[in-house]
Amino acid sequence: MSRPYAEFTVSQKAERSLRSGHPWVYADEVRGVAGEYSGGDIVDVISEKGRWLGAGFVNDESKIRVRLVSRNANDKFDENFWERRIRYAVSYRKTVMGSLDTCRLIYGEADSFPGFTVDKYEDLLVTQVLSLGVEVRKDMLYRILIRVLAEEGQNVRGILERCDVPVRKKEGLEEYKAFYRADGIPAPEKGEDAEARAAKVTILENGLYYDIDCLNGQKTGYFLDQKFNRAAAARIGRGLNVLDCFCNIGGFSLNCAAGGAAHVTGVDISELAVAAARAGAKKNGLTENCEFVAADVFDMLTDLASCGKKPYDFIILDPPAFTKSRETAKDAYRGYKDINLRAMRALPRGGYLATCSCSHFMTDEMFRQMLTEAAADASVSLRQIEQRLAAPDHPVLWGVPETEYLKFYLFQVV
Numbered sequence: 001m002s003r004p005y006a007e008f009t010v011s012q013k014a015e016r017s018l019r020s021g022h023p024w025v026y027a028d029e030v031r032g033v034a035g036e037y038s039g040g041d042i043v044d045v046i047s048e049k050g051r052w053l054g055a056g057f058v059n060d061e062s063k064i065r066v067r068l069v070s071r072n073a074n075d076k077f078d079e080n081f082w083e084r085r086i087r088y089a090v091s092y093r094k095t096v097m098g099s100l101d102t103c104r105l106i107y108g109e110a111d112s113f114p115g116f117t118v119d120k121y122e123d124l125l126v127t128q129v130l131s132l133g134v135e136v137r138k139d140m141l142y143r144i145l146i147r148v149l150a151e152e153g154q155n156v157r158g159i160l161e162r163c164d165v166p167v168r169k170k171e172g173l174e175e176y177k178a179f180y181r182a183d184g185i186p187a188p189e190k191g192e193d194a195e196a197r198a199a200k201v202t203i204l205e206n207g208l209y210y211d212i213d214c215l216n217g218q219k220t221g222y223f224l225d226q227k228f229n230r231a232a233a234a235r236i237g238r239g240l241n242v243l244d245c246f247c248n249i250g251g252f253s254l255n256c257a258a259g260g261a262a263h264v265t266g267v268d269i270s271e272l273a274v275a276a277a278r279a280g281a282k283k284n285g286l287t288e289n290c291e292f293v294a295a296d297v298f299d300m301l302t303d304l305a306s307c308g309k310k311p312y313d314f315i316i317l318d319p320p321a322f323t324k325s326r327e328t329a330k331d332a333y334r335g336y337k338d339i340n341l342r343a344m345r346a347l348p349r350g351g352y353l354a355t356c357s358c359s360h361f362m363t364d365e366m367f368r369q370m371l372t373e374a375a376a377d378a379s380v381s382l383r384q385i386e387q388r389l390a391a392p393d394h395p396v397l398w399g400v401p402e403t404e405y406l407k408f409y410l411f412q413v414v
Contacts, residue, residue, distance in 0.1 A: 003073075006035030006043045008066055015047045018054060023068035023109055023397020025056075030065055039172070040136035042069070042077050049076075056307060057114060057133025061172030067114035067131055082137070083144050085112060090148055096392040100154050102203040103393040104224055105145070110397040115171070118145065119220040121201045121212055125159045126220040127180075134173050140184055146185070154182050159188050160199055162220050177215065206231050208254050208284050211276070218248065224389035225358075226251060226318070229408045233316055233385060235260030236410060240313035240352065243267065243304075245297045245339070250277030252291075252316045252354075255291040257281070265312075266292040267300055301342035314352040315343045321359040329361045336362065337370045344378035344413055353411045360405035367407045375413075385410040 014029035026044055037043055043058040045066055050369075055075070056068035089111045097103045106118040108130075118150055125145065129135050146156045146364040159180040165368025168175050179187045179195055188198030199215035205227055214221035230252050237256035246264030254277075257264045266277050274294045281290045293300075297319075298408065304312070317339055322332035340355055347353060357367050375382050389396060390406040397403045 003044055006033060006037040006058070008033055008043050008045050008058070008280070009048060010045055010053070013049065014045075015051075015053060018045065021397070023056065023112075024064045025066040025068075027060075027063050027065040029262065040132040041094075042133075050412075057131055059101065059132040059171055061132070062170055063091075065067060065126075067109075067133060069112055069114065069133070079144070082141060083148070086141070086144050086148055088143060089113075090152065092395075093393050098302075100149070100152055101389075102205060102224065104234050105393075107394050107403070109400050110395045110403045116141070117220070117325070118388075119224060120154075121156050121214060121221060122201055123157045124199070124201050124214060125156055126214045127159060127163075128165060128167065128220065129161065129163055129168050129173075130171065132173065135171075135173060135197040139185075142180060142182075142185060144377075156186060158198055160214050162214070181198065190384050205251075205404075206234070206255055208258055208280075210249065210251075210254075210280055211283065212249075213276075223248070223251065225394045225406055226356075227391045229354075229356070229388050229391075230255040231259075232388060232408075232410060233314075234261075234350050236354070236385070237261040237314050238262070242312060242314045242316065243312040244316045244318075245301070245343070246317065246319045247277055247292065248273050248318075250280045250292065252318060253277060253290060253292070254284055254286055256316075257286040258284065261289060261314075264290045266290070266390075267295050267297055268288055269294065269296055298339065298342070301339060301346055305342045306348035310346060310348040310351070312346065312351070313348065314354070315347055317343055318354075318356055321357070322362070324363055330367070332359065332362055333366060333370055334403070337374050338369070340371060341374040341377050344374060344380050347413045349380075349414060351413050352385075353413055354408070355411070356406065356408040358406050360402050362407070363401075364404075364407050367409075372410070383412040383413050385412060 009032040011029045014025050044055050045053045054068040054071040056066045058066050089106050093103050105120050106113050116134040117128040119126045162177050164175050164177040181187045188194050203210050212221045234255040238260040242256045242261045242264040244266040247253050249267045250266050253264045253266035271294045272290045278293045281287050322335040388408040
């Protein structure tokens, strides 16, 4: 039976990648095109021998020419198809997170929604649309999301699009951030002040309350992926003096303080982040054993490592991604080694270290090698307590290494 989609014939290299589970076809891997299509359409992908490999979104403006959404030749890409996909994603989060109140509902390729992120902060949805295929279908997808969540007793008061990321330009899309407005879609009153207020929400995570600014905060407002890693760090920090580096709005700091740490110092170079962290400590009644400082983490760790005093029993390193490309991975390697080496030197024997990387270009193999070298230079050994990934609402899809981006290690330094 003939299919109503244009056909993209791809190289053997692309075929091997697709058959191993990866969903992308790069532009230089396309060997031929048959049929008519428009940007964002569904197209078929076939091997040079004519074997059907899947169907996906096409975009001639992108280096990623096709992003697979299905490997089932019987799928029909109507509204029912996308509703089933959304229901799968929501059901999965309900199962693995135990609640839909605040979590990542859709995680791109891991949920077979390439280039689509949906984070739920209580009754506010915050989205990132990073592929043309989703861009042309987003109105339908938003309406399905609202309907499916309503069936779960989850009200949605608005959809904030955080499409202010440079990768959109690579898809031929403009950058912006704004509430989505269309008939039948809930949205706040128009106006800069009203929208700014509507983008603020209070969430509950690990028993702590956080005021999140989804319009101006990092990513979609908060780093939801570290939820259970923060709880793991809090267990280690009980009774200890903790230094939380790159603390942002105080996620790790407040968890440790609430978990019984003797004292917590959170450090971030951003005055705004530090102010938000202080407000979070006050909101949760943690000001007695929790303080925040606006400072350069590199300078602070250097001073600690050189002064001879070792006031902290537990140091947490949660830096921003030092690399967003393979070309800069070597520079990032040096940056990660630098801060880890300084932290190891600043800890007493028997102290504890939590360290992580949120860049998939810094692979786990590279990260472990970096830690090995840093420990050797610091003349210490690392006793591993735990190795963790992102929370399960950010699932790792085997065959797609980009989904396994977060590395989190807990060590005793001996």
